[in-house]
Amino acid sequence: MDKEAYSELSLRELRVLHALLQQRSITRTAEVMEMTQPSISKMLRRLRAQFSDPLFVRNGQAMQPTAKALDIADRLRVLLAAADGLRSSATEFDPARSDRRFSLLLTDVGMIHFLPPLIARLAAVAPDIGVRAVPLDARQFEYRLETGEADLAFGAFPKAARHLRRQRLYFDSYSSVLRKRHPRVRKCQSLAGFLAERHILVTGSETGHAAHGIAHRVLASAIPPTNVMLRVPSFIAGAIVSAETDGIVTLPANLARRLAPSLGLIAFDTPVPLPRIEIAQFWHERYHRDAGHKWLRNLAFELFSGTGRQT
Structure with a gap:
């Protein structure tokens, strides 16, 4: 590639190329770069012309990088890290005056x-x-x-x-919540009463609640399947449903304390031993x-x- 082609490369284009190498998908690259898919496709066409190489080829639904794309991947990572480093100031930082x-x-x-x-x-x-x-x-x-x-x-x-x-x-622990007008408020706080009640189980998800998986498995094995009234991927959704039903939901303790007053819930220590977070x-x-x-x-x-x- 000649010097003129090199001069036309922008950091944004190189970041898109780096993202494509990581994601192997125009759709996922558009998501992480917060751009549209047509914009990513247009930029990929430009990169192909600049590098005189297809850079990616289709293999079923996946995009496989070419030998040239793999060859530049490590150097591209170093280049982008260096570019980011240029923005990092070694001077003192004044938060009162900064607009960062x-x-x-x-x-x-x-x-x-x-x-x-x-x-x-x-x-x-x-x-x-x-x-x-x-x-x-x-x-x-x-x-x-x-x-x-x-x-x-x-x-x-x-x-x-x-x-x-x-x-x-x-470290955070777990608390369970139920609505204040639940007919068995005190009984629910014992182990036997807790297991006998209907429950809303928060399953966790890949959107940040992966560490909740162990606690979910413990609860799911302790609570009879017939007593599980609902499974949801969101702690907040579980708390809102609990506030309007007789279902009990188990939440991180900090969240339980935060939501209980505004939703009309009572928080108590979960009687089933659960790992700390x-x-x-x-x-x-x-x-x-x-x-x-x-x-x-x-x-x-x-x-x-x-x-x-x-x-």
Whole structure:
């Protein structure tokens, strides 16, 4: 490829190529890049012309990279990391004067727990800093952190890639909730009474609740199948259904305490022993020494762990 062709390459096009190499799908690439499929297709045609190579060929429904695409994949990753590094300032970061924008990956539960206190603190100490909350998908959160599409992810990911940086924020337990006018409020809080009641089971999903899988299996094995009235993938949906029925739903304790007063629910310790949930913040190595990023991580640690400082 000649020098003129090289000069026409843009970082955005290279990011799309990197995403295509990761996703092997125009549809999924459009989702993670927040672009339309026609835009991705148009950019791929341009990349093919610039590299004088098809870059990807169809193999059934999948897109397989050509030898040339595989050959440039590692160099492309290094190039994009270097480009991102240019944006990282080694100088002091002044949050009171910064207008930086941060993207956070959060589950639906995380948005309720993390965003209100975080936004309130930012309004007080860094009013021009913006935050974009992005729904957390356990299948793509590592990729979004790697590419710089997100700065931090909050949640429970015991199987997260080891190359990601992480810092524990707190442990959460489980509580069960039922409506205040439930006919057997006290009886439900004993093990026998709990197992005899109708239940709403939250199955968890790949959109951020993967760590809930063990707790779900424990509950599903303890509760008679005939007593399961509903299965849902959302803790919040389960709580709303519980507020309007006699069903019991088991939630992370922080969420149960947050939702119970507004939904007219009573929270109590789940009588079935369940594992604790380790909640952490995750980020990519390339931002580890970035002054603004470090400030945000320290702020999150201060707000959600209570004491201690990040090292």
